[in-house]
Every structure is written in C-alpha cells, then in structure tokens.
Amino acid sequence: MSELQPIRNRVAVIDCGTNTFNLLVADPREDGGWDTVYQTKLAVKIGEGSFEQAYIQPARFARGLDALWCYKNACNNYECSQLFAYGTSALRDSSNGQEFIEIGSKILGAPIHLIDGEEEAALIFNGVKITYPIVDETVLIMDIGGGSTEFVIANETGVLWKKSFALGVSRLYDTIRPSDPIQLEEVKALKQFLRTELSSLSESLTTFQPTRLIGSSGSFDTLLDLYFAGVKLEKPKDQQIHRIPIHVMQGLNDQLLLSTYDQRLRNPVIPEMRAQFMPLASALVDYVLHMHTFQEIIHSAYSLKEGALARLLAQDK
DSSP states (O other): TOOOOOSSSSSSEEEEEEEEEEEEEEOOOTOOOOEEEEEEEEOOOOOTTTTTOOOOHHHHHHHHHHHHHHHOOOOOHHHSSSEEEOHHHHHHHHHTTTHHHHHHHHEEEEOOOOOOOHHHHHHHHHHHHHOOOOOEEEEEEEOOOOOOOOEEEEEEEEEEEEEESOOOOHHHHHHHHSSOOOOOOOHHHHHHHHHHTHHHHHHHHHHHOOOOOEESSSSSHHHHHHHHTTTTTTTTTTTEEEEEEHHHHHHHHHHHHHHHHHHHHOOOTTTTTHHHTTHHHHHHHHHHHSSSSEEEEEEEEEOHHHHHHHHEEEEHH
C-alpha cells in the first residue's frame, strides 16, 4: 500500500466479513508487536440472501453501514491515529459490493481495501503464525468464514500452498437450505459436493502431509467453547492457542449435526449469530478430518485482522 504512513500511535483494523464485522484497536510496541486495547464483533450477516443473485440485500446493506458507523465512533473514542479496513467474500462477489465499499469508506474516513481469496488466506496465515510458530512440521490452517473458507498448508519456511474456496457457511446455507435438523441425506449430498469442490485440497494434503490442523477463529471459537463446556473446565484467559482432542472434535461435530436450531439457540455457549450455521461448520470440519490423518487439532484465536495488523507493523519497520 503506497499510501501507508508510519504507524507510531494507536491503530484500528476492521475486517468486513460476510457474517461478522470485526474491530481490533491496538497500541504498537517497539518490538513490532502490539497491545490490544479493545476488540469487538458485530453480527452483520451482509451476505444473507445475497449469494444466488450476487446482490447485497437492502436491509443487510444498511446493517453493514450501521456497523461501520459504530466502529468509526469507537475509533474516535479510542483516539485511533490510523484505521485500516478490509472487505472479503460477500463484498467481492456482489454486484453492489463496490457501492458498499465507496459509502463505507466515506463513513470510516479511510479506504476499505477489497482483497481476493488468496490475499485473505495469506493474512490469515500471518495471524495464525503469531500464536503458533511452526517448527519442524507442516500444518494445515483452516478458517471457516461466511462466504468462503480458506486453507493454508505451511511449514517453518512459509506457505507451501493456499487457496480460498467459496464454501463459507452462510453461502452453503443459502445454497442447500438444510432441514431443521439437517437430514442424513442432506449431509451425504453436502459431502459429495465437498468431495468435488475440495479435490485440490485433497491432492495437496497427499503431497505435503500436514500433521496438525489449526482452526482459525470464527466457527472454531464456538467449537472451542463447546469443548471447554463439555469437559466442565474454564477456558484459560489471555491464551491464544488451545488444543482440542480429535475424538472430542468428532463428537462435537456429531452433536451439532443432530441438533435443532432451537436447541442451539438455547445453548448458552453458542452465540446467536452462529447458531444457524454451526451444523454446516461441523460438516466442513468433519469432512476435512476424514480427508487426512492429523495428530492434533489446535485452535488459534488470531485470524485476518491480526494478520493484517502484523503486516502493517512489519511494513513500518
């Protein structure tokens, strides 16, 4: 970004995702890291009902702009010196996505940078490797979004393979319109669809043989919370990575696939904004676990916004 100015003071990063808009406010440190001052997320669901027609619906369009007004006010209140915003799947795939970006940029007083799937995967990798430095191994990073799901295979030398697939949970929901609860035949049809769509991932898993699956933020946050609730342990605070036993993850996936929407809404661990989509997220994770043998599953709390901030601070050096 040629317009990048040196970052010395408080900075904000906004990730305009398909389901959720995320805000991170941070103070840069001399060592290239940062101290988190404030972070929050808003369930915008800007992609809801938009995928078939590739058009953001008016109510979702307005809700997205409202979220940006909220974030602009928060940035003013926290006296941020600079603001960086990124648009992803729903904005890049919708015919009126550019209109949203233009209006949203005026609200923020800073450009919303529209990134493609490859760039999205790269930023996710940047975020994850902060929490989990990769040493003497190869890992698969998986980030389940609303409009797309990103996969990155990497080792200590960097990215070996990465790809963004139009397989976000909101997009899948609008495509297959699953029953409540989702039926066995629907799950079988979804897995057949995934077999075709993820063929390049299957080939890459065979080629690079990653030993660990790292789930990045999003739906994996909810799966992690369900894990801790199930074992009746308090999740450690200020810890950016956690390990989830594979057999436990498979059990969680089975439970979510059998659950009704009402049951998920009544589960205090599942955020309302994710209740609708968790069976599809579980189906995605379950399919990947059956594609390849992993030794371990790791949850990373960092994703795109942290990766974007890390890159910005590195460019500032």
